[in-house]
Amino acid sequence: MRITRLIKITKTFFQYGLDELIPPMWLPWYVTPLRTMIFWWRNKHPDKTRGQRIRLALQELGPVWVKFGQMLSTRRDLLPHDIANELNFLQDKVAPFDGKQAQQLIEHALEINDISQRFVEFDIKPLASASIAQVHTAHLIDHDGEHKDVVIKVIRPGIDRIINADVELMQVIAGFVARYMPDGKRLRPREVIEEYKKTIIDELDLLREAANAIQLRRNFENSDSLYVPFVYSDFCRHNVLVMERIYGIPVSDIAALKANNTNLEKLAERGVEVFFTQVFRDSFFHADMHPGNVFVSYENPQSPQYIGIDCGIVGTLNREDKRYLAENFIAFFNRDYRKVAELHVDSGWVPADTNLEDFEFAIRTVCEPIFNKPLAEISFGHVLVNLFNTARRFNMEVQPQLVLLQKTLLYIEGLGRQLYPQLDLWKTAKPFLENWMKEQIGPKAVYNNVKANLPFWGEKLPEIPDLIYDYLKAGKYAHQMQQLHMIKNQQETNRQHKLTRITILLGCAIIALAITFK
Template identity: 55%
Template sequence: MIVLLRLLTILRVFLRYRLDQILPTEQLSLRIRLLLLPCKLFPTPSLNRGERLRRAFEDLGPIFIKFGQLLSTRPDLISDDIVRELNHLQDNVKPFDANQFRALVELALGAKVEDVFLEYEQEPLASASVAQVHGAVLKNGQRVVIKIIRPGIERIIAQDVQLLLHLAQLVEKHSRDGKRLRPVEVVEDYRITIFDELDLQREAANASQLRRNFANSPLLYVPEIYWDYTCNNILVMERIHGIPVTDLAALNAQHTNMKKLAERGVEIFFTQVFEHNFFHADMHPGNIFVAEEHPELPQYIAVDMAIVGSLTREDQYYLARNLLAMFRRDYRQVAELHVQSGWVPAHTRVEELEAAVRTVCEPIFEKPLKDISFGHVLISLFRTARRFDMEVQPQLVLLQKTLLNIEGLGRQLYPDLDLWTTAHPFLERWLKKRFHPTTLWSELKRYAPEWMEKFPQVPHLVFNSLEQLQNLGEVAPQLQDIRAQLERNDRKRIHRRRGAVIALLAFGGAIAIAWPDIGDAVVRSVDEVTQTDIPVGSYILAAIGVAALWFRR
């Protein structure tokens, strides 16, 4: 009953915002188009399609809001105008009862709030779609925040995800473009992401790793996690005080060096991706603050590390070289790197891919570098490669979304930000460092114990491989003999079958010659068409029989 009511709610919102007009109708099956016909009875809202979709998600509640946020990370699948609108989705969710929050805290900690905290704030600091945050003070005087997962949210998420999955299956089945867009895969990604966000210990571990990576760094500060009070459904971390990164008035009031602030954001991104290979993948403005100290050398503060990303060493290398080759306009190398990395199939014609990349990039690079969007160049590049059967690379999509956030934020802080001026020397240094003797020596030391452990087995493995090759060489002639025998048997079987058919035809022809009336009865229609008294059917069967006997010889 609950599921049915939820379906009716979704249908009502669908009709209210006429979401049928967003669907690519020409690509849908006839059955789905007929089902959508009654939608035309409802008025069309004056909003554009991106606003309609955003408001529909907001009306459907926190789970659909989160799904909309995930869709905004897929510019490879969703149109730009819809992505821009979905980026505005915020978690302005009504907080749940403060007494219930307190009870959940005490249940998670196994103790009364007064026994753990010196002070505890009844009013929430923030209320999001899956969690709520209150302020507190530990017994040692440390100011902290307490984050608790909303009660019953797991059941609601499971129901909504199941409904989304059914809708995705319908789209994939009844849309010509459904398989390319892979809606089922998108929903599965969402399911994994949203359930990962429900594990606060996982988020705490991500925050702890990020904090360690930037320990004593002037670029980024990450709050400390208090593990004695943290588990899968409660997180207690240091309370930070900073200026929201979008509060330009407050930043200007303290004379923040906006150019430096924007450049440091870019530097943080590339440091996370290439130096640490562990990046905060949800760096929207609500999760980023600026420390009030040292406005001339501003420092970022990051919170909410539920979503993080990393790349393989190969992806790191090919991505860095791709970016350098792109901005040098070496499109041949861009095409070659796509093939070498396995992002496009090995059979791809490099010349065709090179021409396609040139067609996309040349108009972009005719602009001044400060006017070029690094993130949009990557999106254009991936979309072009998709024509050559490039599969969606989830780790790269997450990366490009993070880059778009960082770049957009940087341009908001300092409109003349030239991202390439900051990124280019960083990538050059990283590639040189990657092949520096000290780096190679570090890699050798890292993997040496594993190699030494396996080294005694090498002679045995080599001997076994050679023995298998020798056995294969001995077996090969026997396999060839068996194959030849099978082919001979197949030929004999076909020959016998053909002989039986020919004998049957010959027998039929003989009967037709002996008893012409039988042949006429079998193919009386032929006689009727010719309208003659000659027994045509008899002669046709007789001719077939004679021809069969002739070719049988």
């Protein structure tokens, strides 16, 4: 199977003229005669751009490669913009597998003889189908005997074998790129494939997705901005996920949103607020917010609420990353490029020996021209991309958590501008970030830290007298040991001096005797 698959990949590679995108001096010697031997596989799409050819080739190779292309579209630090933009059009849509087989998988996972024991009105026809899983609708009979309107997500049978086989071939190709292409080291193809492998393997575990959805729902409990469907965790397994069925308007359906009299300006602003709340308040953000995973509730169109699904990919930031990132944003808003450069060095994102003057000038070159434009015409997400690309020239290490953040921010901004083209992302984001920074470093932050640590201090308070006693006792013992050590050292010094004197006297006596008997 591996040889057959490799032949298929090679054929697709040549038929879409992808070999023509590689400079001849970068290709190994055997490619030229291979082109001659398989002339019937030559480029059949010369009228298309390089980005279109790459996208079509990935679509032909199948769902695993489509997902790889989707991941690559977020790595603008590695790809030219025209290719990255084209990869954004990759659609993760494949033919569904047999609904009866899905039913059998659900019955086996839940250890039931017939699906009607847990679900009624199970629709054998899938509601949606993607590369890794498909979704069916049903009514769940919960433990109290009540019927709940749900969707059941089922992993495709045998998809793990297909993924592992294709990822192995990707690793072979990555090794080829790293070895033969002059830019192979900078592109870090092996690391990129490993990152992709981890992402796609994680998506195969629906228990992980269920846990992510539960956490995100808890973070936005009673929120007017975002609703996350309830997950029935008792009925979730590694290959089956059962969650509340939602009814909403796809966020990309502008006509339906307008027909529902939705306040699009408010909706766009809330999208920005939801993103920054996830990142800076919760340190836990949905990292796959493409339009297919976002809906808008029919209720309260003048105060619209998002509905988020498919939490298979989430991002997290630690406290230091959050602080540095917020300070970077604020310094950028204030056009303090020196501060941006210093923060990149302080955070360890660029080497400590980076020339700050050169780095500051490079950042200024990217950022300063945009301030001459109206804010509504500036793409904040693309400015962030350009900043990352500039930092890369100064050997900035790729930060996986920042790549996910960049991807999500591009999704959010694109979504916001589609909903409300006049969206001013900066105007919405800057007050949020400034307030967040005040909460982190101001008096309120001190109060919150003290309040958070009070239970710990209260637990340790009774132990303080014993700890002080033990410390003083240990100090006294250490002092005594130091005194004994000093006495021993002095005694050893005196002994050495005494031996030296004796040695000198004996030497003098021997010399005197030698002179006498001479």
